[in-house]
Amino acid sequence: MIGVGKIKQYGNVLDKPLNKGKTEVSLSAFAFLFSELVQYNQT
16 A cells, blocks of 8 residues: 555656646647648648
């Protein structure tokens, strides 16, 4: 059983939770929407 104060060790880098800040997520979402808008206007 894992206690409250214990830190879980991850064996693989892919098992770690994502710790992205809200600014990084919103920036990538804005970049995605902008690229979709550009592609839509080119067709």
